[in-house]
Amino acid sequence: METTDIGLWGVPLAMLGGAIRVSTPFIFVSLGEAITERSGRINLGLEGTLVFGAMSAYAVAVMTGSPWLGLLAAALAGLCFGLFHGWICKFPKVNDIAIGIALMLFGTGLAFFFGKPFIQPSAPDLPAIPFGAWSDIPQVQAALNVNVLFLIGGALAVFLWWAFRNTHIGLIVRVVGDSADAARAMGLNPNTVRLLATGVGGALAGIGGAYLSLYYPGSWTERISSGQGLMAVALVIFARWNPLGCFAAALLFGGAGALGPALQSVGVTQGYYLFYAAPYILTLIIMIATSSPSRTLAGAPGELSITK
């Protein structure tokens, strides 16, 4: 069949498809960050974890031929980065934000160093499910070709939302994040809980990185991440530390990120570069709109170093 011209309808459709495609790393990084921040710590290093995850996933997928082993490698690498962050932060007078920035630079640098040989070869992609097969229109098919990781991310968001209220571990993470004194009085060690929460958060960020290099854009380059790891932190605040909110906010950011390419695809030739900046502008607007000199954030975990 010839390409069907669906005119301006292409823009929302491409944005929907783009939102699903672009949002997946946001979903994983922000869910990981939500777990970490709910435990009372901020890991700004997730940008570095994301890039390193992308590199290690790609490298392992190239060498073994299996994208799933690549995904596992990315999760493990992310776990190590998270645990490293959590371990350093347990020492007194260590600032989690400063360590996060250091680890962000360290992670990207290390990924570039090890990733050089993998820029050329191509790795197998993670599978996607064609939910759009019922339609004859290729744009619809393209938009509804949904990667499994997106579905897993959605399920994970619902699970975390449930788990924060209904499981022992979920409550413990919230207790530690809200009041270290209360946690100690219960015989919990806040540092251990935060170490594990940061580790899990790192692993999820690593998975987000694997999605970047193994599905979309689908190759390893040094410019693979455009700050998704950092924006995800802003997104967690925007979502008020609620996993379902993280999912919705990730879709919103993904849609904003898809605006530029979508306009380009329907033939807007001028100024679409401006729309590539949409996610960053959205980040700025959200930060300004949610900040206030005279009140504290509602719903913020009490132990976070930015809200104390």
Add this chain to the structure above:
Amino acid sequence: MSGTQGKAIGAETIGMTMRFGAFTALGDVSIKVPAGSFHALLGENGAGKSTLVKCMMGFYHPTSGDMLVDGRQVAIASPRDASALGLGMVYQHFTLVPSLTGAENLVISREKVPGVIDWRKERAALAQFMERMPFKLPLDVKVAELAAGEKQKLEIIKQLYLGRNFLVLDEPTSVLTPGEAQEVLGLVRGMTKAGDLTVLMISHKFHEVTAFADDITALRKGRLTGTGKVSDLSHREMAAMMIGDQPIAALDSRAAPKPGAEIVLKVKALKAPDRTGLKSIDIADLGVRSGEIVGIAGISGNGQKEFLEVLAGQRPRNGGEVMVRGAAYAATRAEARALNVRLIPEEPLKNACAPRMTVAENIAFRTFDVDGNGKPVSWISAGAIKSFSARLVEQFKVKTTSLSSPIASLSGGNVQRAVLARELTGEVDLLIVSNPCFGLDFSAVAEIRARIMKARNAGAAVLLMSEDLDELLELSDRILVMSDGALVYETPIAQASVQTIGEHMAGHH
């Protein structure tokens, strides 16, 4: 599940001693709290009360001494051991997790919590447990949204839920209104009378001790200085046990107020956002005359802190005016200096000091950049700062190892003395004070109150915000009550009744 309403247990210490290096925090203290009794532990800050209870609860390992529970000798190596024996502690600050609901707080504090919590089952069990409690509480509300009295009840309920029948209450009423305090202690008293609970309460408030306790023990400087039945002791005897025979600064007698005195501070239709940003404070009309102390009572969190912050220039206002001697006042340094406005905020180390700067520098904050005639100087003289501070340290009896130690190394009372020295030196037309004696010991409290009264008698207009009603009743000429961000009640001191003030504080009018 725990939480069975077992019988009260008794506890006893024999020769409890705790040394930190060469310092003896607790020397040979033996107290006996029989099952079902209500025992009060009296003492000043640093007298060893908290050291004693921490030894009993397993937070400290005493240097020597034994612990008996129900007459049997027990070894308590950790708080977990104490908890297993049925001993629990309710702290002065709340240990509930604010963003969790009451039910979540109770369940998560249990020893064994299932991996996945079946809330339907837990709620049913909790409802059953609550039926046997004299306290009534909403358990599905976030703890952050409970009133202080409700939080305190929940703390006590938590201990009972965990099956602890011997409770140490550490100044349990310090954040409660008089009405709430009566209610909470009354219910606890009822449970001890029924033989369900034994209580050891740390307290400063004699009237509470007299109303609710069976026996007292007093500590001073780590030693037991007296014990006995409450019915046999007067307040004077209890005070003597607590503080010995050291001199207490006497309050100046109140100079008669001049009815036509100038109104120094005038606040009109002041509006400002509170810290949540959801509500705002709204001071319709307030005037403070020269030579009077106007006290503002209220439960913490009703906007007093925000009001003070507006007056101190720490918080922007949405509207309204603040006038000092007829001139608009925006709390700039120049205005404060020109109008002689002085400020003693609560938690002085945090709000009125630079903790890591030296004592001398902190004392000189108001004066370091001007010379003797009030003209700005271009070079700051370290020598002038030193001699100025040395004089004030001497005059206000600030105990510090040296003028160049960081002010954070001083004790709470001495930090407050240093701030008072800075704020009360020179001419004072308006003095704004908030909770000046919070957490200080007897002699420091008496001295600080005497200084405030002296400033009043010298003609300063004093605005005093305090959560301690006794303090307000002692110092104020008029008392206003702040509730929900507004001034809701005013009474001259002669007609002030604790009952009425308490009701207005709780918002019952």
